[in-house]
Amino acid sequence: MTETKKKDGFFKRVLDKVEIVGNKLPQPVTLFAMLMGIVLLLSWIFGGVTVLKPGTGGETGIAADYITVQNLLTKEGLQRIFTSMVNVFATFPPLGLVLVVMLGIGVAEHTGMIAVALKVFVSKVPKYLITFSIVVAGMISSVAADAGYVVLIPMGAAIFMGMGRHPLAGIAAAFAGVSGGFGANFLPTGLDPMIAAFTEPAAQLIDPNYTVNPLSNYYLMAASVPLVGIAGTWVTEKILVPRLGLYQPEEGLQMESHSNEVSRQEKKALLWSLLSVVGVLALVMIAIIPNDGLLRGAIDPVTGNASFKPFYDSLVPIMFIIFFVAGLVYGIKAKTIRSDKDVSNMTAKSMSTMGLYIVIAFVAAQFVAYFNWSNLGSVLAVKGSDGLNAIGFTGTPLLVAFIIIASLVNLVMGSASAKWALLAPIFVPMLMLMGYSPETTQAAYRIGDSYSNILTPLLPYFPLVIVFAQKYVKNVGIGTLISMMLPYSIAFMLVRIPMFVAWIWLKLPLGIEGPIFYQP
Secondary structure (H helix, E strand, O other), rough: OHHHHHHHHHHHHHHHHHHHHHHOOOOOOHHHHHHHHHHHHHHHOOOOOOOOOOOOOOOOOOOOHHHOOOOOOOHHHHHHHHHHHHHHHHHHHHHHHHHHOOOOOHHHHHOOHHHHHHHHHHHHOOHHHHHHHHHHHHHHHHHHHHHHHHHHHHHHHHHHHOOOOOHHHHHHHHHHHHOOOOOOOOOOOOOOHHEEEEEEHHHOOOOOOOOOOOOOOOHHHHHHHHHHHHHHHHHHHHHHHHHHHOOOOOOOOOOOOOOOOOOOHHHHHHHHHHHHHHHHHHHHHHHOOOOOOOOOEOOOOOOOOOOHHHHHHHHHHHHHHHHHHHHHHHHHHHHHOOOOOHHHHHHHHHOOOOOHHHHHHHHHHHHHHHHHHHHHHHHHHHHHHHHHHHHOOOOOHHHHHHHHHHHHHHHOOHHHHHHHHHHHHHHHHHHHHOEEEEHHHHHHHHHHHHOOHHHHOOOOHHHHHHHHHHHHOOOOHHHHHHHHHHHHHHHHHHHHHHHHHHHHHHOOOOOOOOOOOOOO
């Protein structure tokens, strides 16, 4: 018992140190501004450094075969910075997604619908399953692209606070599922075909006739959901909740009454709200089930089925409509909406809380643009991959090493597709020659591209999570969030990598047309 307490005490001290050091970092706005300057300086120092682009032989000697660090402190670079500044901010992907979804959530929240729905949820779901449900819901939310960051994370805080528990634990559990469990899902998502689209041409460098099914990792990813859910629940209950202790609202934050009692009128309004959601979902199904549906795309000449891409691209507007309609119907029935002016005020109120995030999004968008324009991330990824190749790992150790390399690259290069576009042409052919299928390499990459998401401030939604947390604890900083999420990252790594290795050893299929081995 004493030994266990000592270990717990040591781990707690480590997390406390991480929090202290991390919180000494500047605020997110200042940090991203500093990173912008660092990227500009590094682009000047390393400008002209060149690496061979993965998948090219370099025999032709043409510039297209190489990736070169671009110096942004030239006349052309500075012109690009100034002329693109507004467009970079306006087209920053997380900005539009967050604001659009928050418009719908604003109506649902300020009519009281979300609060009542959470009361019903807390009263119906066994308490021992709530944390597990939040983590799993986070993983499943990737079906709706990145909407889980906007919807589920604040919902996790509200659920925990409604149970009289620390809201930061709810934020952490939801963030762990949405971002740390990225890729694990019971349902196919837009990520599946996007990743396969890079794997197939990389495989064709060895076998020109090789094709990759978008669901070739489905079995492994679906089986990961309960395992990651259990790990996330354990970390929340055994590490984070005891560490955070009892929640005491700070001055300026009124503790709401969290009685689970729901009035008859509220129940009736919630029922009508749920029926409206069912109606919206029925219209969505009508738009996607028929081959010629409104949200179906071009016909695939091989399968004869229409693409689901328009549906995937419409998920954010669909989320907005669902929340808006549900909140509107609830408000009318509960009489919290009496005129169109009330609806306008509710949407405006939800936008007023996003001021800090908009400022952060401006500097974050500029930093991401500078980083991409400079090619620093691409060159770093290729250099790291080449170094691993030079070590001479083979077989399963190489797969594990590749997972770790992918997770480290993930700390400096956020886009899953961009990283895989660089790494696939190196590792897919290399492992094919060692007897592993492209689907196996792809699965290894997807694991590495998940559990380190929650540790990097460069994740586009990292500042948003801080903003959500500061609603409950004003002095939450980068260090606080990293110290909260570090145990999740370690736990997910310790369950997903051994599961993957065991899957390989047991020779289980990775998914639909997802073999483990390849015969060169």
